[in-house]
Amino acid sequence: MRATLRLGLLGFGTVGKALVRLVEAESPRLSRQLGVDLRFVAVASRALPRKPTDGLPPDARVTEDLLSVATASDVDVVVELLGGLDPAGPLVVAALGAGKGVVTANKALLAARGTELARIARDQGAALSFEAAVAGGIPILRAIRESFAGDRIDTVSGILNGTCNFVLTGMARTEGGYGGVLAEAQALGYAEADPAADVEGTDAACKLALLARLAFGQEVPLEAVRTEGITRLQPVDFVYAGMLGRTPRQLGIARRLADGRLLLSVRTHLVSNDSMLASVEGPFNAVQVSTARGGDFVFSGRGAGGEPTATAVLADIVEIARRDGGSGVPPFGTEAPAPFAPAGPADSVAPFYLRFVVRDRPGILAELASVLARHDVNVDAVFQAPWSGKSALPFVVTLEPVDEERLGRALVELAALPFHVEAPLALPMTP
Numbered sequence: 001m002r003a004t005l006r007l008g009l010l011g012f013g014t015v016g017k018a019l020v021r022l023v024e025a026e027s028p029r030l031s032r033q034l035g036v037d038l039r040f041v042a043v044a045s046r047a048l049p050r051k052p053t054d055g056l057p058p059d060a061r062v063t064e065d066l067l068s069v070a071t072a073s074d075v076d077v078v079v080e081l082l083g084g085l086d087p088a089g090p091l092v093v094a095a096l097g098a099g100k101g102v103v104t105a106n107k108a109l110l111a112a113r114g115t116e117l118a119r120i121a122r123d124q125g126a127a128l129s130f131e132a133a134v135a136g137g138i139p140i141l142r143a144i145r146e147s148f149a150g151d152r153i154d155t156v157s158g159i160l161n162g163t164c165n166f167v168l169t170g171m172a173r174t175e176g177g178y179g180g181v182l183a184e185a186q187a188l189g190y191a192e193a194d195p196a197a198d199v200e201g202t203d204a205a206c207k208l209a210l211l212a213r214l215a216f217g218q219e220v221p222l223e224a225v226r227t228e229g230i231t232r233l234q235p236v237d238f239v240y241a242g243m244l245g246r247t248p249r250q251l252g253i254a255r256r257l258a259d260g261r262l263l264l265s266v267r268t269h270l271v272s273n274d275s276m277l278a279s280v281e282g283p284f285n286a287v288q289v290s291t292a293r294g295g296d297f298v299f300s301g302r303g304a305g306g307e308p309t310a311t312a313v314l315a316d317i318v319e320i321a322r323r324d325g326g327s328g329v330p331p332f333g334t335e336a337p338a339p340f341a342p343a344g345p346a347d348s349v350a351p352f353y354l355r356f357v358v359r360d361r362p363g364i365l366a367e368l369a370s371v372l373a374r375h376d377v378n379v380d381a382v383f384q385a386p387w388s389g390k391s392a393l394p395f396v397v398t399l400e401p402v403d404e405e406r407l408g409r410a411l412v413e414l415a416a417l418p419f420h421v422e423a424p425l426a427l428p429m430t431p
Helices: 014-034 066-070 088-097 107-124 140-147 162-174 178-187 202-216 235-243 306-322 364-374 404-415
Strands: 003-010 036-044 061-063 077-080 101-104 153-159 246-256 262-272 284-291 295-302 349-358 379-383 393-403 420-430
Touching (some): 003 014, 014 036, 036 066, 088 101, 088 107, 101 306, 107 202, 140 295, 153 202, 162 235, 162 284, 202 246, 235 246, 295 306, 364 379, 364 393, 364 404, 393 404, 404 420
Parallel strands (some): 003 036, 003 077, 036 061, 262 420
Antiparallel strands (some): 153 246, 153 284, 246 262, 349 393, 379 393
């Protein structure tokens, strides 16, 4: 049966323009192979009067009135590409309330209000699809919801933010500082003018919350994801990482323990140079799914940008068209999520890298070792690379596997010692 879908587009930025181009290019093939006809009937953007409008769908009406498109009688599916919580949230609620399908790439909105939106969609018999909200064009959400239905997922992890990966791999490649590599990322369009959501880990935390919700069927609040940014890393950390046969990567990790509780974190890890994640460079993403019976599966590709994200949006639109606009599969793979069961720092065990920057004087190592010993934290090795600085000395202590509850108590005491130039930096080391 041939399906015709009338689309209303909210937002005409990088992804919106790429989507219009993609629909125009792929429509003949979609019609011929899948019996799907797509047509933009309306585009709404408050920025249209201030920006060039080249590339708008030729037959679509154009307006600044976002709500009129979200609830228009001649729109079957609303494509929300505004981002953020407001006005995107009320507009998506209005569209779903009017019985319209919604396709969105808005990971922040879904992390904050996903359960509410899924309930409205279910009650109205409307579709809610969001493949593009995580890892751009990588089809990881559909794979978790459908392809792994016959297995039990134990861990979902990986590189979830292309900006951070570009900065970290750039610092490793050029031995440059954080600020210079970030400026390069901004010049190339890989980082926003205000990069805080990326470099502080918020963007990856939103994505991880969605991945965990789909993988484990639990209600995962965004604030439950332990989040640390990449802004404290210095060129010296890449020197020491190289000495250890490792490289820094920002990883999001959601792991289910045997009793069903979840460990959730977004932070920089030192990964082995022999690992797959060490080979993922620049703005690319990679997601690893570890299952009880099938083992490990890795999905890698461009995690951001107009065209990769637009391909995921279009895949959702086509799926809705082929389901004749119905809601079909529940958005999160389950009608009613289980209550969230969090694990704590005592459940997280890993070897650690501790970097100190101190005013050099005798007895520093003895004081550090004494504090660590009082908290039953075992030292593995001490590294001190040749350093030309006169006022501050950086060096590294690696630890045997330790739970983060004990390590956290030790770090509080270590940070209070009087010889630090800056607070110690602790990074877990991952195989």
